[in-house]
Amino acid sequence: MSFLDKLFKKKEAPAAKVNEAANKVADGIGKAANSTVKAAENVAKAADGAVKGAVDKVATAISSNDAKVTHTLEAADLGDLLPGAPSGGKINLAIYWAAACGGCDVSILDVNERILTVGDMANIVMWPVAADGKEKDIAAMNDGDITVSIISGAVRNSENEHMVKLLRQKSKLVVAYGSCACFGGSPALANLVADGKDEILNYVYTKTPTSANFQETYHKGNPVIPQTSYKAPEGELTLPVLYDTVKTLDQVIDVDYYVPGCPPQQETISQMLKAVADFAYKGVALPPKGTTIGITTKTLCDECPRKKENARITEFLDPYQVNVKDGVCLMDQGILCLGAATIGGCGAKCTKVGQPCRGCYGPTAEVQEQGASMFTAVASLLPILDDDPICDEEKIIKIVSEIKDPLGYFYAFTMGKALIKKAVKETGGQ
Ligand code: SF4
Numbered sequence: 001m002s003f004l005d006k007l008f009k010k011k012e013a014p015a016a017k018v019n020e021a022a023n024k025v026a027d028g029i030g031k032a033a034n035s036t037v038k039a040a041e042n043v044a045k046a047a048d049g050a051v052k053g054a055v056d057k058v059a060t061a062i063s064s065n066d067a068k069v070t071h072t073l074e075a076a077d078l079g080d081l082l083p084g085a086p087s088g089g090k091i092n093l094a095i096y097w098a099a100a101c102g103g104c105d106v107s108i109l110d111v112n113e114r115i116l117t118v119g120d121m122a123n124i125v126m127w128p129v130a131a132d133g134k135e136k137d138i139a140a141m142n143d144g145d146i147t148v149s150i151i152s153g154a155v156r157n158s159e160n161e162h163m164v165k166l167l168r169q170k171s172k173l174v175v176a177y178g179s180c181a182c183f184g185g186s187p188a189l190a191n192l193v194a195d196g197k198d199e200i201l202n203y204v205y206t207k208t209p210t211s212a213n214f215q216e217t218y219h220k221g222n223p224v225i226p227q228t229s230y231k232a233p234e235g236e237l238t239l240p241v242l243y244d245t246v247k248t249l250d251q252v253i254d255v256d257y258y259v260p261g262c263p264p265q266q267e268t269i270s271q272m273l274k275a276v277a278d279f280a281y282k283g284v285a286l287p288p289k290g291t292t293i294g295i296t297t298k299t300l301c302d303e304c305p306r307k308k309e310n311a312r313i314t315e316f317l318d319p320y321q322v323n324v325k326d327g328v329c330l331m332d333q334g335i336l337c338l339g340a341a342t343i344g345g346c347g348a349k350c351t352k353v354g355q356p357c358r359g360c361y362g363p364t365a366e367v368q369e370q371g372a373s374m375f376t377a378v379a380s381l382l383p384i385l386d387d388d389p390i391c392d393e394e395k396i397i398k399i400v401s402e403i404k405d406p407l408g409y410f411y412a413f414t415m416g417k418a419l420i421k422k423a424v425k426e427t428g429g430q
């Protein structure tokens with residue numbers, strides 16, 4: 001029985017009531033967002049209309065026959081160290097970061113000493129964070145010469161776009177590695193900034209305390225923002241063009257496999273390397289195109305060891321405000337946890353140590369809209385049913401107003417794939 005089924009069965013809430021509850025949450029969230037600082041006003045504008053629409057859409061998304069269906073693999077260890085070079089010769093492996101923080105690159109080292117033997121299996125033809133390998137070297141290769149390209153990060157600027165298209169052209173297989181590549185990740189929250197790159201550049205280079213001080217000191221009255229082209233006596237210097245919208249990898253190129261997580265966890269990475277190694281060493285068929293590697297078919301709640309009572313939420317608390325009890329569901333303790341709206345696979349890494357799930361493995365296979373799915377889950381736990389003594393709207397708004405940065409919380413990793421209408425219109429990146 002699903003999480004929502006259990007909730008609805010417990011209270012036997014009619015669907016109309018749940019919809020009403022969801023709309024009240026959306027209203028409250030919109031009002032909460034409207035009361036935040038100026039930067040958040042743009043988010044609130046997007047939220048006011050869009051969240052209501054998204055909440056309405058969630059029931060459709062949950063049950064839709066069109067919902068994305070992914071093939072899944074159970075997590076598995078890599079097993080023994082890789083046994084020297086494959087008999088057919090080394091494969092070519094490229095690892096690239098687009099709009100990424102570098103955490104995904106570092107996470108690959110989480111396979112511990114096995115990383116050393118990846119060198120036996122593969123020629124690493126590009127890995128900007130760890131090895132040489134230039135764009136011109138890749139451009140000189142024949143199409144299909146690279147066996148696998150593992151790409152982390154979203155697509156945020158012209159360089160990202162050029163490189164991922166080049167790697168796609170040269171690679172037999174492309175893996176979207178990490179939440180930014182799979183779903184847009186935290187960079188995609190920039191899609192909620194109404195005036196896009198201009199507003200972002202202006203804020204970063206003139207309003208943040210350090211840049212404001214710098215501009216005031218050195219460019220009094222005439223702040224300098226980096227340009228994408230500068231004609232120097234020696235020739236033209238260029239920088240990548242920042243785009244207005246942040247895209248997921250598969251919104252720009254064809255992707256063969258997905259590896260979610262921010263960053264992917266050790267078990268997930270091992271599963272990915274095992275699939276590649278089985279192919280390279282034993283000729284084992286690769287998983288079907290479109291496979292999301294290292295996830296389960298259930299929600300994170302199903303692999304979380306904490307016991308859930310589905311207590312009604314009367315306030316939201318940050319983990320630091322709570323003396324977190326072992327073994328008890330964090331939601332039951334008032335801590336907002338996205339486990340109900342997140343696919344399993346990470347082994348409940350965060351909730352095991354008393355931190356709420358923020359949803360980095362993305363939505364379950366049945367839904368496209370992780371954030372709206374969580375809005376509905378929260379609405380189902382609010383004390384708003386007729387037989388509850390505290391069900392007035394004022395109280396509900398007060399409770400949901402305690403959710404800080406609601407869009408940032410519910411869509412921390414998946415805004416790039418969200419159904420919520422983007423606030424920004426792409427202007428062509430110029
Ligand atoms: S998914 Fe997380 S760790 Fe990976 S690049 Fe994005 S922000 Fe960094």
Ligand code: SF4
Pocket residue numbers: 300301302304305306307308328329330331332337338339340351356357
């Ligand atoms: S702590 Fe989070 S993941 Fe664990 S059961 Fe509760 S809601 Fe689900």
Ligand code: SF4
Pocket residue numbers: 261262300342346347348349350351356357358359360361362
């Ligand atoms: S518990 Fe949630 S946020 Fe933490 S690693 Fe797992 S999916 Fe990501």
